Amino acid sequence: MNLTQPVLTTEVRENSGTPHSPPLQPLLIARHIRKTYRTKQGERVLAIDDATLALGDGEFVSVVGPSGCGKSTLLKIFAGIHPASEGTLEFRGKEVKRIPGNMGVVFQSPVLLPWLTILENTMLPARVLHLPVAESMERARDLLELVGLGDFMTKYPSELSGGMQQRASIARGLIHNPPILLMDEPFGALDALTRERMSLELQRIWMANQKTVFFITHSILEAIFLSDRVLVMSARPGRIVREFVIPFARPRDFDLTTTAEFGDFVRAVRHELGASSNE
């Protein structure tokens, strides 16, 4: 079974078994992204060398790569936090300086404000963006129901477990209906079992929302389990060296991870990561 494909450039292929047929339309195309940071000491750090990738509308794409290879940097460029030093972004077929709209971003730690209730925390982006309050409040309630926190809206973050807080931060990331949900190791701080449960939750939320997700993780298994495609980055300065199209039908459950086919993907991604880390 040939698992690997040539590195994707601008084309987004159809993926089978997802709620996203007919073939996906490219939502975002990033071409030849290069990013150099200047440190406080004045040194230049080349974080991303030449990254080209596309995200299909409604597609779930994961990125794995060695620590320091530029994954978070790429996410920050998409979020509009840092500009790229070189390269172009195309959004819905038009070249843009930054992706329009405010991204939904979920980080490793949920960063909820302790003095606000879960509902108020979820509402924060809507307030900052001055979206209509009544409408946003209804959406916040719906999203909190969706992430299984319907009974916890009036609680404070300290009254919730880590996994529940992370689910609240996913609801918050979706409140303003962002064009892309950007997730940077969102389950990194959770224990193994909670992490598995969160993967199932995220799959459910993604299937209900049909949102494009750009997901960074250090877990090969999580990446394969959740994604339509897994992109592998090389060590710094990062390039996207390989993509894997993940064909398994959805909804997926954890029994899938014990199958020989799934094992083939894990082995192939691990092999690619090992090869690219040693470059």
Ligand SMILES: Nc1ncnc2c1ncn2[C@@H]1O[C@H](COP(=O)(O)OP(=O)(O)OP(=O)(O)O)[C@@H](O)[C@H]1O
């Ligand atoms: N603000 C910054 N100023 C200077 N250098 C930076 C800055 N942010 C990141 N870097 C450097 O850019 C490189 C890529 O960092 P980045 O955080 O994107 O890596 P990463 O792939 O997300 O790593 P990890 O898996 O450890 O989170 C690293 O060498 C890092 O030191």
Ligand SMILES: [Mg+2]
């Ligand atoms: Mg990072």
